[in-house]
Amino acid sequence: MWMVNLGGLLLIALIVWWFWLYHPGTDSLASEELVILVENGTYSPARIKVAAQTPLRLTFMRKDPSPCAETLLFPALQLSETLPLNKARTVQLPALAPGEYAFHCQMQMYRGTLLVEQQG
Numbered sequence: 001m002w003m004v005n006l007g008g009l010l011l012i013a014l015i016v017w018w019f020w021l022y023h024p025g026t027d028s029l030a031s032e033e034l035v036i037l038v039e040n041g042t043y044s045p046a047r048i049k050v051a052a053q054t055p056l057r058l059t060f061m062r063k064d065p066s067p068c069a070e071t072l073l074f075p076a077l078q079l080s081e082t083l084p085l086n087k088a089r090t091v092q093l094p095a096l097a098p099g100e101y102a103f104h105c106q107m108q109m110y111r112g113t114l115l116v117e118q119q120g
């Protein structure tokens with residue numbers, strides 16, 4: 001019986017770690033060449049630096065066939081995109097004020113952050 005409880009505790013610990021404590025990778029600078037890979041439960045890169053007050057384009061490449069990964073949401077921007085499988089999809093973003101903007105898939109397993117910074 002306590003094996004089951006232990007398993008449950010481990011699962012909870014894993015979920016807490018995944019959703020609240022895990023911040024993958026270092027920041028990447030957005031550029032025309034940058035392609036964000038959607039694979040194995042992560043966007044890579046997941047933290048992307050962009051310049052404030054500049055409209056930008058982000059290119060996503062989805063390798064994960066699960067239907068949840070298909071949807072890309074920028075809740076603060078009220079923006080939602082559908083990512084085709086194994087095909088690059090470029091998303092247009094408006095000029096943004098400095099700050100952090102989260103993006104994620106439908107169920108928030110995939111999560112990323114745009115770090116919008118004032119230049120100069």
Ligand SMILES: [Cu+2]
Nearest residue numbers: 068105107109
């Ligand atoms: Cu998902």
